[in-house]
Amino acid sequence: MATILTLAGDGIGPEIMTQAIDVLKAINDKFSLDLTLESGLIGGVAIDATGEPLPDETLARARAADAVLLGAVGGPKWDAIERSKRPERGLLKIRGELGLFANLRVAKLYSQLANASSIKPEIISGLDLLIVRELTGGIYFGEPRGIRTLENGEQQGYNTMVYSTSEIQRIGKVAFELAKTRAQAAGTAAKVCSVDKANVLEVTELWKQTMIEMQQADYSDVALSHMYADNACMQLIKDPKQFDVMVTGNMFGDILSDEAAMLTGSIGMLPSASLDESGKGMYEPCHGSAPDIAGQDKANPLATILSVAMMLRYTFKQEEAAQAIEQAVSDVLDDGLRTLDILDSSEAGLKQVGCKEMGQAVLAKL
Amino acid sequence: MATILTLAGDGIGPEIMTQAIDVLKAINDKFSLDLTLESGLIGGVAIDATGEPLPDETLARARAADAVLLGAVGGPKWDAIERSKRPERGLLKIRGELGLFANLRVAKLYSQLANASSIKPEIISGLDLLIVRELTGGIYFGEPRGIRTLENGEQQGYNTMVYSTSEIQRIGKVAFELAKTRAQAAGTAAKVCSVDKANVLEVTELWKQTMIEMQQADYSDVALSHMYADNACMQLIKDPKQFDVMVTGNMFGDILSDEAAMLTGSIGMLPSASLDESGKGMYEPCHGSAPDIAGQDKANPLATILSVAMMLRYTFKQEEAAQAIEQAVSDVLDDGLRTLDILDSSEAGLKQVGCKEMGQAVLAKL
Numbered sequence A, B: 001m002a003t004i005l006t007l008a009g010d011g012i013g014p015e016i017m018t019q020a021i022d023v024l025k026a027i028n029d030k031f032s033l034d035l036t037l038e039s040g041l042i043g044g045v046a047i048d049a050t051g052e053p054l055p056d057e058t059l060a061r062a063r064a065a066d067a068v069l070l071g072a073v074g075g076p077k078w079d080a081i082e083r084s085k086r087p088e089r090g091l092l093k094i095r096g097e098l099g100l101f102a103n104l105r106v107a108k109l110y111s112q113l114a115n116a117s118s119i120k121p122e123i124i125s126g127l128d129l130l131i132v133r134e135l136t137g138g139i140y141f142g143e144p145r146g147i148r149t150l151e152n153g154e155q156q157g158y159n160t161m162v163y164s165t166s167e168i169q170r171i172g173k174v175a176f177e178l179a180k181t182r183a184q185a186a187g188t189a190a191k192v193c194s195v196d197k198a199n200v201l202e203v204t205e206l207w208k209q210t211m212i213e214m215q216q217a218d219y220s221d222v223a224l225s226h227m228y229a230d231n232a233c234m235q236l237i238k239d240p241k242q243f244d245v246m247v248t249g250n251m252f253g254d255i256l257s258d259e260a261a262m263l264t265g266s267i268g269m270l271p272s273a274s275l276d277e278s279g280k281g282m283y284e285p286c287h288g289s290a291p292d293i294a295g296q297d298k299a300n301p302l303a304t305i306l307s308v309a310m311m312l313r314y315t316f317k318q319e320e321a322a323q324a325i326e327q328a329v330s331d332v333l334d335d336g337l338r339t340l341d342i343l344d345s346s347e348a349g350l351k352q353v354g355c356k357e358m359g360q361a362v363l364a365k366l
């Protein structure tokens, strides 16, 4: 028996989570997985209920669970709250406290949605790219940090970007291993592109050097390349299919994974996994809480549903169950069902549906 | 009389500089500008000659000059050199020493080149976006920085991202003022989007707060919006025309300006200006030294030639001369001349030309 903690969060979080839970229950029955579901509070709803974006109780239950499924956090309602208590802090804290150092974000083009992108179809057709982002270090967590008053009376803000060799090795290993798995599945050669700014930042010089040493020592079967972050941001637009696995630090990963997601034109479709050293993980859609459409049954639940598939694959090693969900999602797209975010009004034969109808259609396919 | 120091640098630097100098001389005669040209060493060629990427003599002459025109620096030949002596260090040092805190990068779509982009034409047609990047602060220059050995024997790399209120105000002022000038010229309302990661980094929380205060105190006629860097990176792909002036720190500016340039599909066309508080500046193409095509007469000289136009506009206040150059560039594009980087092989009636032929064609139009 295994336990999953669901944290719906704010904005569209509850709606998309309801659909994902339905799918999770169905797959649990179908594959006799013996999963137990619990729910808890994080983000703005947790602030409203307890004053804290990540209450101790939620953290304790997340530690006890085998996996966490997260909706989304944040919204204008909590923007004026003091920095240390904002919804985003809850998200950063749970990542840090659970040691979820490996964030996997897939930018995959669904062929049914090729027209939704602002990129020309030939540039992105068949795109399937994995970004491995370090998630518990770098400038997101580095100390010292803060805002201080200088002697001349003006203020100064400061943050510290820091990585040690072992932190780099740990995330590098995830990237190299996944590149091998992916290459095996696809029948291609394994390759990793490490993104840094080693021409300017010493911390990323150590990053680059460590990646080179790992490749030479343990991964001579994986082709390793290096790219500066500014160039990577350009190359993703120019020719994203040149990449298979990209690995980078917390901040560059934040930026590049959003860029890669947007290339597909379907950020409402993209799931993510955040894993610790034992493979325990938190799974969440790449998109945010979209407060502007919350509660209107307009949200796209597919990224959260696909996050369930990632959970089954990475934490529970249930590849068959994972693929069943992915196939069901592909099937509803084939049927022409579209939530607003992925609707191409110039295409014939599509049917606009709400969050609930989309979720139930996936369920019906299972 | 005014003096311009030209620093050709490495890779394609000398070729593109030769063409830009021809244009500069012609415009000097035509508009009786009384400009004197000198040349100096920076980057790899300076390392080869003196051991330093920015020799003292070059720095002294740059200080004495009224403007600097730079080609490009760096190349694989100098990659193995110790960090503090690499070509890029020369570039960072001259920016810092001359106090060139305001980097202006224009991402403009040349309608003649609309097909060269990987973005769909309707998304970028008419794009003309200015990125104002802070260039002498932030994590590029912050201390402490380095790589140290920890007690447990492993290494740790660290850099510091730091901004004070006065640094933010200084670059904010440039952005607000330019937004007003641009709006006046275009007959539109002035707007600035400030890019930060205030939900995570304290230093950018101060950035955001300072921008808000400036707008309230002095720029109530400019609409100010804020965007997180990851979202900005997405929005640039989704709908770049929502922006007019973007202002951000050194590192986010490095990444976003390259992204914006790539949207146009013509990074070989884009100039930049780096200005100090008095308007003195260094002007350079946005692209790099392209060692792979160096010395083969394949490079596109237009970004460097357009950098001359920016110099005439911002440092010498010669708007008419600046426009004459810009018009000449547009004319040669109308004539169908294309260097390899901007050649669309599916388009009829184009003529592929080398660096020299392109430069001389612009000259002929003047």
Ligand SMILES: CC(C)[C@H](C(=O)O)[C@@H](O)C(=O)O
Residues within 6 Å of the ligand: A088, A091, A092, A254, B199, B200, B230
């Ligand atoms: C909400 C925010 C703190 C978060 C981040 O910057 O990591 C988000 O952008 C993400 O990528 O998950």
Ligand SMILES: CC(C)[C@H](C(=O)O)[C@@H](O)C(=O)O
Residues within 6 Å of the ligand: A199, A200, A230, B088, B091, B092, B254
């Ligand atoms: C060459 C490098 C140091 C430089 C930078 O990072 O600023 C370049 O990328 C640029 O944008 O001018």
